[in-house]
Amino acid sequence: MRILFLGDIVGRPGRKAVQDKLPGLRDRWRLDAVVINGENSAGGFGITEAICDELIEAGADAVTLGNHSWDQREALVFIARQPRLIRPCNYPAGTPGRGANLIDLRDGRRLLVVNAMGRLFMDALDDPFAAVDRELALCPMGQVADAILVDIHAEATSEKQALAYHVDGRVSVAVGTHTHVPTADHRILPRGTAYLSDAGMCGDYESILGLQREEPIRRFIEKIPGSRAEVALGEGTLCGLAVETDDATGLAKQVAAVRIGPVLAESRPEFWD
Amino acid sequence: MRILFLGDIVGRPGRKAVQDKLPGLRDRWRLDAVVINGENSAGGFGITEAICDELIEAGADAVTLGNHSWDQREALVFIARQPRLIRPCNYPAGTPGRGANLIDLRDGRRLLVVNAMGRLFMDALDDPFAAVDRELALCPMGQVADAILVDIHAEATSEKQALAYHVDGRVSVAVGTHTHVPTADHRILPRGTAYLSDAGMCGDYESILGLQREEPIRRFIEKIPGSRAEVALGEGTLCGLAVETDDATGLAKQVAAVRIGPVLAESRPEFWD
Amino acid sequence: MRILFLGDIVGRPGRKAVQDKLPGLRDRWRLDAVVINGENSAGGFGITEAICDELIEAGADAVTLGNHSWDQREALVFIARQPRLIRPCNYPAGTPGRGANLIDLRDGRRLLVVNAMGRLFMDALDDPFAAVDRELALCPMGQVADAILVDIHAEATSEKQALAYHVDGRVSVAVGTHTHVPTADHRILPRGTAYLSDAGMCGDYESILGLQREEPIRRFIEKIPGSRAEVALGEGTLCGLAVETDDATGLAKQVAAVRIGPVLAESRPEFWD
Amino acid sequence: MRILFLGDIVGRPGRKAVQDKLPGLRDRWRLDAVVINGENSAGGFGITEAICDELIEAGADAVTLGNHSWDQREALVFIARQPRLIRPCNYPAGTPGRGANLIDLRDGRRLLVVNAMGRLFMDALDDPFAAVDRELALCPMGQVADAILVDIHAEATSEKQALAYHVDGRVSVAVGTHTHVPTADHRILPRGTAYLSDAGMCGDYESILGLQREEPIRRFIEKIPGSRAEVALGEGTLCGLAVETDDATGLAKQVAAVRIGPVLAESRPEFWD
Numbered sequence A, B, C, D: 001m002r003i004l005f006l007g008d009i010v011g012r013p014g015r016k017a018v019q020d021k022l023p024g025l026r027d028r029w030r031l032d033a034v035v036i037n038g039e040n041s042a043g044g045f046g047i048t049e050a051i052c053d054e055l056i057e058a059g060a061d062a063v064t065l066g067n068h069s070w071d072q073r074e075a076l077v078f079i080a081r082q083p084r085l086i087r088p089c090n091y092p093a094g095t096p097g098r099g100a101n102l103i104d105l106r107d108g109r110r111l112l113v114v115n116a117m118g119r120l121f122m123d124a125l126d127d128p129f130a131a132v133d134r135e136l137a138l139c140p141m142g143q144v145a146d147a148i149l150v151d152i153h154a155e156a157t158s159e160k161q162a163l164a165y166h167v168d169g170r171v172s173v174a175v176g177t178h179t180h181v182p183t184a185d186h187r188i189l190p191r192g193t194a195y196l197s198d199a200g201m202c203g204d205y206e207s208i209l210g211l212q213r214e215e216p217i218r219r220f221i222e223k224i225p226g227s228r229a230e231v232a233l234g235e236g237t238l239c240g241l242a243v244e245t246d247d248a249t250g251l252a253k254q255v256a257a258v259r260i261g262p263v264l265a266e267s268r269p270e271f272w273d
């Protein structure tokens, strides 16, 4: 199975990069599954139903979230009717939406998409290790799911690595999000799970996390709260991870970083491109 | 000027990678300056005088530190007699050692090396923006210093990016350390400073931050403190940043990620290699 | 029922204050139940079996813990055979010991003792609100338990107040620990639960949290790690909360702060003393 | 000198308690100086010029601030023309207003008021120990200032105690604010400084930090951001510290907790009342 994951879409430049490039990539790379983190897709803060539909329309099979899940409060409502939108599985019991879902792909195969949030330097949710274990026990790879992707939305590299090694061999892809900077450590872990500490964002990289630079810099220096930072509007770059899994096992056979657009060094999966 | 920066050396595998590879790279790439972050070089925690000498012997012109600066308490003493060892410049007044130093290179040119520590999700030191500004005011690029490198030892990508854009055009290289994972966002900022959010570590990448995996994973799951994690002893990978500066301005002309060793995708500066 | 709760015992001065004063108070105030937080009783860090026995011998019916539960690793073992030692109920599943226990008092009545740990500015455990709800559902007040005491071991006053109002009317006493400073907000909440944000410690108050002052002050100023702080050895003060409950409902009828010893203004329950 | 300090005024109930009670207390206790923390006086968030004037009108000689200093952005402007409004002295250089000021009292004596913010579990400002030392060096007690009060706005009891012992003997009063819960550890430190870890708030105590209970409790449980919490509107309680200093030395002779109003156990300075 050919899986493309794209990191946090930040505002209009991120959405535009997806709309402009994803349909072509889906064809060119003959992608079976596309998962996109959409937690910053609405002006940098949260996601709306219209934008979620737009991402699915552009080729996303599933959309994951993170600490900005509910910045647009309509997400608390429409997530109930949008099974392709997945929020962290370690939110408290009773949280709207689901933390994992088995997605029917176009060719009939099924991808389990799990979203989990780290706790180090972040809000204290339920234990992501236990929460992911529960989701995987409900739907083990190779039985109902042909492949499994876990989006680890976390700040600390230690927690991302720990959770990834913890699920190594049980999922196809464990990919981090949240820092908005792509890491260069894509690889296949010892038991067969493709890993990348952070997918990076899809947005304007001449920025602070996809936001215009002046306000965040000013706040670090002056320590005076100000207006909400605005999305940086330069051309967006797509960032993410390309993984080819073995149909027999669901484990990863190939992995490559994806970076397409200005500012960053380009990277494409040579095994597909 | 040809500058190579290497990220946090983690224990023996990191030191061995430096000793085995750096002398050859120094020749092959005709390096003018090598700076290495050594905060984890002694068993993962701090640095000893013998190890600092060893890194300099292997080709480092300067060694920087971070939140683990004083884990080996002898560093508080020998830093006074080792001008090539630089600790964060935003430690309190009265801290042993220096936060920046003008290093005489082999050909007589001079590189100002500055080390600063972030505060987001880290201990509260003095303001790194103001501290770096002070160091740069004392020794502006193009006057006394032929080039300037700032090691931004920080957790949060927002703070690293903010500090880098803040010094853009005033330093040759702004490179992050501390997360032990190399990022893939190496580039030249709009005003000419080479940037990478994190250089990654030099150590065994089949690990949690260069440490053996079992203990950190257990702690995340069980929340019971245990014994100090041990350095992972698999073959180390060199990670860092290669920058070529313009002799007239000190600003960056070329930048490339460096990753040499097992586990990670290799990267070398094509413009030198 | 007459309940006395004593806050974190810090080292020898805290233990001595308990041994010297508790037997007399138990008689004088005709106490039915005594609960003591023992997380710092062993040299300021954790608890040993001998010390736990000593506290029970001195008059404790139950001993609670907190973030220092396992500083003495033997606690991981002996807690299994000591039903009067209660660790936070929101530790991960599989943690040794229990997070709540129904304690048989001397007169045959039963007190449910629950220990929960906050998460704001502390380590990320499971949700204490849900964990306490589970314990209370298993053993509601007035059915099996004649009274219920919850030790909320937390840093932030907001979280302590929130959890206390959340259990108001369902428990007899909700008392905070961990800051080592007694608060002056003892009162009965609207639905009948006795509350105090923090019981304070039992130890030498001419100190930093019960530890000798020099080392903690030095660390705040110098930001250089040092040796483990030693327990301050001046005479200890007993600090805690006195609550008289209504036998029919288990709810609080009277509440008073207890502070007996040097340094602090003395406070005793006038309704008993 | 007779000094009254009142903790964080939270919204209308806090302001009303001040206006109703302070003028009478000023007379009855023959107060020489009144200092009030006003960081939450405007609807729980920040301070306006009108409210600052109102507090001064009601009897405050100086008003201190904290992490909410700038929630009402007009404070950044009017603080320049209001010398009685003091913001934390360890904000970055260039911050509007002043971090300490020598206040002329009605009888001609002068009180130096210093405001400092802690960094543990709070935003990373400059070092409060060094900042307070600088202010005290500029205006030592007994020379220009007849007495000195330091408002330590901090979360952690360890940092408050450390800073208080650090200035012990150099100031008349070191009083904590920010947790909105009064502590019961008022005392005179070994070298003569009156101390209280937290003055508590002036506001409605049947609340979470002075705010209506439902929203904060819901957030702790549901982890879904919601609307801004509203001030709790029940009758406010005055909370603070009463200190009598020695005119010869400026050091404290008497200290008492002040708690006047519903919900909490009342406390008044017997030596004045």
Ligand SMILES: [Fe+2]
Pocket: A008, A039, A040, A066, A068, A178, A179, A180
């Ligand atoms: Fe994001």
Ligand SMILES: [Fe+2]
Pocket: A039, A066, A067, A068, A153, A177, A178, A179
């Ligand atoms: Fe995020």
Ligand SMILES: [Fe+2]
Pocket: B008, B039, B040, B066, B178, B179, B180
């Ligand atoms: Fe490091």
Ligand SMILES: [Fe+2]
Pocket: B039, B066, B067, B068, B153, B177, B178, B179
């Ligand atoms: Fe570090």
Ligand SMILES: [Fe+2]
Pocket: C008, C039, C040, C066, C178, C179, C180
């Ligand atoms: Fe404690």
Ligand SMILES: [Fe+2]
Pocket: C039, C066, C067, C068, C153, C177, C178, C179
């Ligand atoms: Fe504690």
Ligand SMILES: [Fe+2]
Pocket: D008, D039, D040, D066, D178, D179, D180
């Ligand atoms: Fe406040």
Ligand SMILES: [Fe+2]
Pocket: D039, D066, D067, D068, D153, D177, D178, D179
């Ligand atoms: Fe505050």
